[in-house]
Amino acid sequence: MxxxxxxxxxxxxxxxxxxxxxxxxxxxxxxxxxxxxxxxxxxxxxxxxxxxxxxxxxxxxxxxxxxxxxxxxxxxxxxxxxxxxxxxxxxxxxxxxxxxxxxxxxxxxxxxxxxxxxxxxxxxxxxxxxxxxxxxxxxxxxxxxxxxxxxxxxxxxxxxxxxxxxxxxxxxxxxxxxxxxxxPSLFTFNIKNDVLNDLMGTSFPHAEVSIPKLKMEESGPLLITHWGLSGPAILKLSAWKARELSDLKYNFEIKVNFIGIDKEQAEEVFKNYREENPKKTIGNSKIFEITNRFWHRILWLSKIDLEKNISHITKQELQKILENLCENTMQVKGKSTFKxxxxxxxxxxxxxxxxxxxxxxxxxxxxxxxxxxxxxxxxxxxxxxxxxxxxxxxxxxxxxx
Missing domain, CATH: 3.50.50.60 (FAD/NAD(P)-binding domain)
Incomplete structure (x- = not known):
């Protein structure tokens, strides 16, 4: 039987x-x-x-x-x-x-x-x-x-x-x-920040994201959503630190490097581009692997006129741009289910x-x-x-x- x-x-x-x-x-x-x-x-x-x-x-x-x-x-x-x-x-x-x-x-x-x-x-x-x-x-x-x-x-x-x-x-x-x-294990981060505002759908193929408090860093594609940030880099963090993030009640600070190369390397890339394109305006300069809209947002945050000639960018202005691109600190307040x-x-x-x-x-x-x-x-x-x-x-x- x-x-x-x-x-x-x-x-x-x-x-x-x-x-x-x-x-x-x-x-x-x-x-x-x-x-x-x-x-x-x-x-x-x-x-x-x-x-x-x-x-x-x-x-x-x-x-x-x-x-x-x-x-x-x-x-x-x-x-x-x-x-x-x-x-x-x-x-x-x-x-x-x-x-x-x-x-x-x-x-x-x-x-x-x-x-x-x-x-x-x-x-x-x-x-x-x-x-x-x-x-x-x-x-x-x-x-x-x-x-x-x-x-x-x-x-x-x-x-x-x-x-x-x-x-x-x-x-x-x-x-x-x-x-x-x-x-919850797989979730996206809710963030209200000027750098992300109205840029839903903008993606970054080689980003790095870290949670300083938990000494955790991940790299990979990153996506701006209606609520904040998502993509594999965020989801890996959410999975590996699921319990710790729950303990923090989903309220913590993250550091984002949108281009995935450190500040020194990025400075090198910028200076090389400037040498080869001394007559370009900063707004029309395609230096990093990011969209024009996002580049303009970074320049706006850095308080730099889009029409300014790239040769006239000061050392301090360049540092501000690189900070916003490579070491952007944001506050996460809450989470959303991934899809x-x-x-x-x-x-x-x-x-x-x-x-x-x-x-x-x-x-x-x-x-x-x-x-x-x-x-x-x-x-x-x-x-x-x-x-x-x-x-x-x-x-x-x-x-x-």
Whole structure:
């Protein structure tokens, strides 16, 4: 007789696990509390689904995870982004690696990934129940009783892939697991500053941003948004310092270098340009890798007339320009969610998980994967890769039973 598996949570980890389970051994039911499954997959990457990241060395890959890097090393040795690409290729889903190493479906549509999962799960005749709200999980001598709004389910195994909602964390805490309290991980910085005003959409390919109080610096693309600053440089800071920034109540000072080269180098670049273009006005001088609008904003802040000849820029004026470009200090007051991709730091304590199988060390025949764990990554497909790898391990362990 087939054993019964109940997967609580119809997201990335839950579906990938189901897609890899042996239908000849198990009857599987996926319980999803919302109207639709795979909602995070749908919105990821602006609707294109950033499936993974082209980093194929587990030792390098774990460096993108502020929490869970030690534990994931063994997991990625068993299933990493190359295996993810193979898995989809075997199911006729073509993936592509973009210039920044993010991996997307060739179709540029998350629907392709969702359709693949649904097709796999439906082909196995597994049951998918939407609008199925789990109220409580009870341990039995043999297996578990899951109490939902519709009734009770008796099951041999539970796979817990609920995401990090407070309710789902409370439910697993009630079963004896320790929870590291969740705080937002990927978010943009809210800043009111004259240098950013009305310049939404302006980007800087090679910026550097530091938080002096936390002795933390990151580099990468930077973007001015309606609320302040975003882009990979900011998101990396928000992920690595999620807990500390929460402690600061998102009120702290940052230092921004918009051009990513230090003041001395920038001075050199300026002087070389001036030597070659002595007749140009400062406003028409294209010296650094920034837009004209932003250059004019820097000159306005530095109180320099756009029509002034570049040869007449004084030493003090040049220092003011370089300060505004390379050492701009701003006050962050608050945060905004990065797009719709709400990611948290926190969740089930990792000491309570067996990372060979993703089975709970506290609850027998109870497996945990995805964002409900105290694991998270920077943006770029890494959070999904952790889901695929963890879910694959669960399926391998169960299939071998």
């Amino acid at each position: 087939k054993k019964k598996i109940t997967i609580i949570g119809g997201g990335a980890a839950g579906f990938f696990c189901a897609a890899n389970l042996d239908e000849n051994k198990f009857n599987v039911t996926i319980l999803e509390q919302n109207n639709e499954t795979l909602q995070k997959v749908k919105i990821s990457g602006g609707g294109r689904c950033n499936v993974s990241h082209a980093c194929f060395d587990p030792r390098e890959l774990v460096k993108f995870y502020p929490r869970g890097n030690k534990e994931l090393l063994s997991v990625f040795h068993k299933f990493q982004p190359g295996d993810t690409m193979d898995w989809f290729a075997q199911r006729n889903v073509s993936l592509k690696i973009e210039g920044d190493n993010r991996i997307f479906p060739e179709s540029n549509s998350s629907q392709t990934i969702m359709d693949c999962f649904l097709k796999e799960v439906q082909a196995k005749n597994f049951e998918i129940k939407t609008q199925s709200v789990v109220l409580e999980i009870q341990r039995l001598e043999e297996g578990y009783k899951i109490i939902t709004k519709e009734g009770e389910i008796l099951t041999n195994y539970v796979i817990y892939t609920t995401g990090s909602s407070p309710k789902s964390l409370k439910m697993i805490e009630n079963l004896g697991h320790k929870i590291v309290s969740p705080v 719709d991709e709400f990611v948290t730091a926190g969740g089930v304590d990792l000491k309570e998980i067996n990372f060979k199988t993703m089975e709970s060390k506290i609850l027998e025949n109870f497996y945990i994967a995805g964002e409900v764990l105290n694991i998270d990554a920077v943006t770029g497909g890494f959070n999904f890769q952790a889901c695929w790898s963890e879910a694959w391990l669960i399926a391998q362990d169960l299939n071998a039973k």
